[in-house]
Amino acid sequence: MEKAKVYYTDMHTTFRENLLQKIQRLMKSAGIETIDFDKKYVAIKIHFGEPGNLAYLRPNYAKAVADVIKSLGGRPFLTDCNTLYVGRRKNALDHIDAAYENGYSPFSTGCHVIIADGLKGTDEAYVPVPDGEYVKEAKIGRAIMDADIVISLNHFKGHEATGFGGAIKNLGMGCGSRAGKMEMHNAGKPYVKESKCIGCGSCIRNCAHSAITITDKKASINTDKCLGCGRCVGVCPVDAIKTLNDESNDILNCKMAEYTAAVIRNRPNFHISLVIDVSPYCDCHAENDTPIVPDVGMFASFDPVALDRACADAVNNQPVTPGSRLDISEHIHGDHFCDSHPETNWKTQLSHAEKLGLGTQEYELIKI
Incomplete structure (x- = not known):
């Protein structure tokens, strides 16, 4: 397989171009205009952030992405699925309240918020994964599967179970219904x-x-x-x-990749990752922490595997933020994610996704 193209830009601005204009130029440079959006329903998969957490992506970025899609004739909506654990996003009413509280409303983003797996997290589509080793039928939020096109807008950060959260985490775990999330975390029964x-x-x-x-x-x-x-x-x-979180982190990563396959196969998809505010934990936490590295930039690609690999490499090439949890870690693996969470192996999700044909870890980084 030839190298995938991953487009990148730093967080510097000029008097002629701010960050929102820059992310739009990044999307266009990466080829988003080659997708036929005309009158198509477009799911922008995003994490709205658990209230109390301040590391989640600002809604301004979602509006910039939605505006590009609308300019190309698409009908975008922001979406996520309900959480398995107790919190502010475990049913659609609380979830929408949380999204609005964190600034994600139709008035601020220019598109509606739809919780893809319904009021109680039980509105799901059963999607075959014929080549899945762990999952043969993924349970995906119905509204996501009803969409014609999927765009993942990812906050790239650390994660206590999967090593990091990027495009595969956002799509695989994030698009699973509550039962789907249970399947990824749990080998047994509730x-x-x-x-x-x-x-x-x-x-x-x-x-x-x-x-x-x-x-x-x-x-x-x-x-x-x-x-x-x-x-x-x-x-x-x-x-x-x-449910018991009794699956190993490696199996969790593999299941997550198989759920990602269920979400993006057989329809257009495009992926954007912002490597900023790289907190050590997921945005599902009602708190965040000092970023473990300085802000890096914005990345975009048609290949979610290459995108995640490029973002991981970029983070590992950064110096450690003084005073962060990573800085005070006693673990020395030469890998910022393994040092933050030694029981994780983020490479598992990428190698399994590559095996499933979702993309390649070999990439060409193109700076704009």
């Missing part, structure tokens, strides 16, 4: 935390396999009948149904 269960019966009404019973106002799950679909996780009003 269970009921009895101390939280109120015996409301929502789980029973949504179980297609009669795997749940209630005794003395407490639900329990028969794992012999349970198929692990995760719908009970989504509908529980008090988050009493839990």
